[in-house]
Amino acid sequence: MSTSNKIDPPIPFVDIKGQYANMESELNDAILGVCRDASFIRGAALAEFESRFAEIHGVGHAISVASGTDALKLAVETLGIGSGDEVITVPNTWISTSFAISHTGATPVFVDIDPDTYQMDVGALEKAITPKTKAILPVHLYGHPAPMPEIVALCKSRGLYIVEDVAQAVLARINGQMVGAIGDIACYSFYPSKNLGCYGDGGMVITDNDDLAAKMRMLCDYGQVEPHLHQMIGYNSRLDSLQAAVLLRKLPHLEAWTAARRRVAGWYDERLADLAVKRPVTGPGAEPVYHLYVIQVDNRDACVSYLRDHGVLAQIHYPSVIHLQPCYQDLGYHVGDMPVAEAARDKILSLPIYPEITEAQVDQVTGILRDYLSGADA
Ligand SMILES: Cc1ncc(COP(=O)(O)O)c(C=O)c1O
Structure with missing residues (x-):
């Protein structure tokens, strides 16, 4: 690569x-x-x-x-x-x-x-x-x-x-x-x-x-x-x-940091609008504070590896679902019991977001994601 x-x-x-x-x-x-x-x-x-x-x-x-x-x-x-x-x-x-x-x-x-x-x-x-x-x-x-x-x-x-x-x-x-x-x-x-x-x-x-x-x-x-x-x-x-x-x-400083997070989420929203990713959805009446900016992509694991290899330290929140953890085996849940959460688990990834990130850095992050999605290095 x-x-x-x-x-x-x-x-x-x-x-x-x-x-x-x-x-x-x-x-x-x-x-x-x-x-x-x-x-x-x-x-x-x-x-x-x-x-x-x-x-x-x-x-x-x-x-x-x-x-x-x-x-x-x-x-x-x-x-x-x-x-x-x-x-x-x-x-x-x-x-x-x-x-x-x-x-x-x-x-x-x-x-x-x-x-x-x-x-x-x-x-x-x-x-x-x-x-x-x-x-x-x-x-x-x-x-x-x-x-x-x-x-x-x-x-x-x-x-x-x-x-x-x-x-x-x-x-x-x-x-x-x-x-x-x-x-x-x-x-x-x-x-x-x-x-x-x-x-x-x-x-x-x-x-x-x-x-x-x-x-x-x-x-x-x-x-x-x-x-x-x-x-x-x-x-x-x-x-x-x-x-x-x-x-x-x-x-x-928390109000200002929250406003900055919302601004960063707006930058991501604009730049990801034409890409094959699912962006965060704000529910009715909701004013989120963007602790995380979570998107969904196909082939998530390959995408996260690509991002990380190219200097975007993306993470996954969370790579597992709790009802299927070994510590809860006794509760008797099975794969497929929570289809929406289980499907999301396999596609979600969290992009860098914090009040200090700049618009230029968001450009860089979305640029790398764009490269991945277009198969630039394939
Ligand atoms: C949703 C949620 N609940 C609970 C906790 C636990 O908080 P702490 O790490 O301070 O124990 C965290 C933080 O990691 C969290 O994100």
């Missing part, structure tokens, strides 16, 4: 180093401030970050935890869900979503997705509800909102909880409403490559329900209601103050 059109240096999938370089001195100040004060656990930066995060979402409570995985697990546990219960979610997400359900002893029930938006299929959801169903766990995948109006309608009429997985979709909206502030409780990840990322692991749970917030705070703080009074068997799950200090400095 000729690599004469190779981009060198390669275009990364995300550019965490570039973002750091743009904010280096203020981030260093924030980190050193925590060190100088030795306020490593539950310092002022953490309290301020929680309060600003709640304010942005218009909810009463934001409770920080050690990771997005913990946020999900503790949120499901806070709802009192456990053995004998079912929670419905999607099979095309990061494994933490379903592990959150499994860790409580409840059973994850998977439903297929919409072929255009990749979000939960509401028709399939309705059919999957049983007397054992206690909650629905929609994932706002790739930064696109799940169809919340329909999910809320279904849950209200049946008395089911909604736990939103907002790990990829901070600030996304549907019908003008910010996701995360729609269900009973919502979970965020601050994994470094997320739209709002810290420098390690971190997560958040938000809710407008005072009782759920009180239980959640207790659960992640050793089950304590006050120091040395352990009301329940709890966990030690907290966001480090160093991470909170970083996040607090980054938070004011």
Whole structure:
């Protein structure tokens, strides 16, 4: 294969180093401030970050935890869900979503997705509800909102909880409403490559329900209601103050970074319009935040190899579906049970997207993709 059109240096999938370089001195100040004060656990930066995060979402409570995985697990546990219960979610997400359900002893029930938006299929959801169903766990995948109006309608009429997985979709909206502030409780990840990322692991749970917030705070703080009074068997799950200090400095930039992601998605949309690829589809009323820009192509694996060989560090989210993972063999799912998610799995690929990518780099990425599709190096 000729690599004469190779981009060198390669275009990364995300550019965490570039973002750091743009904010280096203020981030260093924030980190050193925590060190100088030795306020490593539950310092002022953490309290301020929680309060600003709640304010942005218009909810009463934001409770920080050690990771997005913990946020999900503790949120499901806070709802009192456990053995004998079912929670419905999607099979095309990061494994933490379903592990959150499994860790409580409840059973994850998977439903297929919409072929255009990749979000939960509401028709399939309705059919999957049983007397054992206690909650629905929609994932706002790739930064696109799940169809919340329909999910809320279904849950209200049946008395089911909604736990939103907002790990990829901070600030996304549907019908003008910010996701995360729609269900009973919502979970965020601050994994470094997320739209709002810290420098390690971190997560958040938000809710407008005072009782759920009180239980959640207790659960992640050793089950304590006050120091040395352990009301329940709890966990030690907290966001480090160093991470909170970083996040607090980054938070004011999030709107601008989101606008930049939308601009980049627009550049891709324009340049891919005449190519044999399926571009992202925005659902009704949705305002996505483009955590990922996911396209579908035939011969996906060959395409990803070509892109990577030519300096475009594309990735796949995700190359497997959860209902067919070995850890869930006991649930009895088979190939073909989720035809839409399984078909998408074989064709999806994620192109580089981050606020700092330039229009010229998007031109380079789409140029390489165009070369591949036209068989330039064949
Ligand atoms: C959809 C989704 N849910 C949950 C998680 C878990 O978050 P974390 O990596 O912070 O544990 C992630 C992030 O990887 C995610 O993308």
